[in-house]
Amino acid sequence: MFLQRMRRRGRAIAVGTAAVAMAAGCSGSGGGNGGGSEAGTLVAYTGQSGDYQRNFNPYSPTANEGPGTIFEPLFFYNLVRDEEPVPRLGEEFSWNEDGTELTVTVRDDVTFTDGEPFTAEDVAFTFDMVAANPAINQGGYEGEAEAVDDTHVRVTFDEPAYMDAPQLLGKTWIVPEHIWSGVEDPTTDRINEPVGTGPYMLEDFQPQAFTLAANPDYYGGEPAVRNLRYLALSGNQSGVDALGAGRIDWMTGPVPDIQNVEENYPGYSAITVPMNQMALFTCSSTDMGCEGPQTDPEVRRAIYHAMDRTQLNTLAFEETASEISPGFALPERDMEVVSSELEAQIAPMEPDTDEAARLLEDAGWTVGDDGVYAKDGERLSLTVTVPTGWSDYITALNTMSQQLSEIGIELTPQQVSYNEWGDSRAQGQFELLMDSLNQGPAPDPFYVYSYFFSSDTTAPVGETANPNYARYSDPEVDEAIEALRGIDRGDAEARQEHFDTIQAAIAEDMPYIPVLTGGTTSEFNVEKFSGWPTEEDTYAYPAVWGRPDQSQIFLNLTPDGGE
Incomplete structure (x- = not known):
């Protein structure tokens, strides 16, 4: 019998002892009032460029914040290393013998921030809401949830569904039924006044900054970090300037001379973790309504071979990226399951322009008088979008544009606001964009596949896809994903044949053109707070935009500490 029980364990949540005055709002241009110096207030910069739009719907692709901090999962799964999940709203869970029934025990001492009690009914309601709305059902969940009593939820499946557990338990944000039963569309409705169970609640909102205050009634004790202030700046350079001025306490992103953060930014430390796979997302499927040269898989493969990844890593990522x-x-992390049947297990770091040209010419593309390939009167000219201010990605795309021009592909980077970029990504209204594939709820490549390559998580152009933004669909890949869903993670041999199928297909089709594995680098104020993740103790994925990882880190911090 497959049985997995997660008892209440994990890190003690530090509780502050001194009341702290609420901080005032800051300028979004980096000219605020030195908010990073206030005791008990942590100032974070997530890369937001331009004003915030008030939206705290944890299921919206353009939510400002909330998953983990305001709305909680049942358990926390560490993406960096394979270990037992840490209880949050849940206390323990178990499977029946054949993996068709999941039973969860939830806490009995939790209230929402409006004072209403949290029960298993809220969990069952949230699960049912996710199942009924494909746009927010990232994992393709098809179970049926039932609240057995106030503290027990039973989820039943038609087929074995072992791999559904981390998504349901670790990346499903539990919402209050008494409020969300009146939400018309959980995908698009804005939530202006969020009510959750989490350690923080919305205190103040301005377009250039908003503040979350510690929840005094949090079941784990009021957090020691009393206030979280999120700033909107004009881009990465503004973040670097604010970091240098000591105005922000946590930023995830590039800084000059990133190897010497402690020397260049006294009082700060940094950590780099290889995690998110950077790629050129393509609107790939003509059947789904995509248009443009990128719908030709040979164009996508030619771009893959034409990249000089060594140069990209040096010029754009300060050598923090990897293969x-x-x-x-x-x-x-996953080398044991990287398919031996791939033509190349690792993307080439050096360009192969001859192979790129061969692919294009075999597909009927010919070089025009202007040096750019064309086919049936269409030039091989592509626009790639990126949020304004994302300086590393912008540098990468400008460099890539020069690399591709040498083989006859015209690539034009276009900077747009984050909100415009996010909306076009969701709706499929793009040719190419640069982004990264997040790793899902647990350290297993199954989740990347079920998120980004499943037909269940995409939609035609003009409708919201989440998160298969490439509009990719392949019946064999879908079948392999479903097979993996029902296999115990301990059966490596049974799983590998399905990994082989998926990897062969997506390496051939390339709806997401691999660039590099992003080295996620965060800069922390270690003079003002202690308890940050370190290379020796990476208890959570250290990205300020990682959810719910950011909340696990907030709960581990103590103000006015040092290393």
């Missing part, structure tokens, strides 16, 4: 597999299993 990527075209089968999208992480080379370090």
Whole structure:
């Protein structure tokens, strides 16, 4: 019998002892009032460029914040290393013998921030809401949830569904039924006044900054970090400037001379973790309504071979990125499941322009008088979008544009606001964009596949896809994903044949063109707070935009500490 019970364990949540005055709002241009110096207030910069739009719907692709901090999962799964999940709203869970029934015990001492009690009914309601709305059902969940009593939920499946547990338990944000039963569309409705169970609640909102205050009634004790202030700046450079001025306490992103953060930014430390696979997302499927040269898989493969990844890593990422597999299993963490049947297990770091040209010419593309390939009167000219201010991605795309021009592909980077970029990504209104594939709820490549390559998580152009933005669909890949869903993670041999199928297909089709594995680098104020993740103790994925990882880190911090 497969049985997995997670008892209440994990890190003690530090509780503050001194009341702290609420901080005032800051300028979004980096000219605020030195908010990073206030005791008990942590100032975070997530990369937001331009004003915030008030939206705290945890299921919206353009939500400002909330998953983990305001709305909680049942358990926390560490993406960096394979270990037992840490209880949050849940206390323990178990499977029946054949993996068709999941039973969860939830806490009995939790209230929502409006004072209403949290029960298993809220969990069952949230699960049912996700199942009924494909746009927010990232994992393709098809179970039926039932609240057995106030503290027990039973989820039943038609087929074994072992791999559904981390998504349901670790990345499903539990919402209050008494409020969300009146939400018309959980995908698009804005939530202006969020009510959750989490350690923080919305205190103040301005377009250039908003503040979350510690929940005094949080079941784990009021957090020691009393206030979280999120700033909107004009881009990465503004973040670097604010970091240098000591105005922000946590930023995830590039800084000059990133190897010497402690020397260049006294009082700060940094950590880099290879995690998110950077790629050129393509609107790939003409059947789904995509248009443009990128719908030709030979164009996508030609771009893959034409990249000089060594140069990209040097010029754009300060050598913090690393190799990527075209089968999208992480080379370090997941090397055991990287398919041996791939033509190349690792994407080439050096360009192969001859192979790129061969692919294009075999597909009927010919070089025009202007040096750019064309086919049937269409020039091989592509626009790639990126949020304004994302300086590393912008540098990468400008460099890539020069690389591709040498083989006859015209690539034009276009900077747009984050909100415009996010909306076009969701709706499929793009040719190419640069982004990264997040790793899902647990350290297993299954989730990348079920998120980004499943027909269940995409939609035609003009409708919201989440998160298969490439509009990719392949019946064999879908079948392999479903097979993996029902296999115990301990059966490596049975799983590998399905990993092989998926990796071979996506390496051939390339709806997401692999660039590099992003080295996620965060800069922390270690003079003001202690308890940050370190290379020796990476208890959570250290990205300020990681959810619910960011909340696990907030709960581990103590103000006015040092290393």
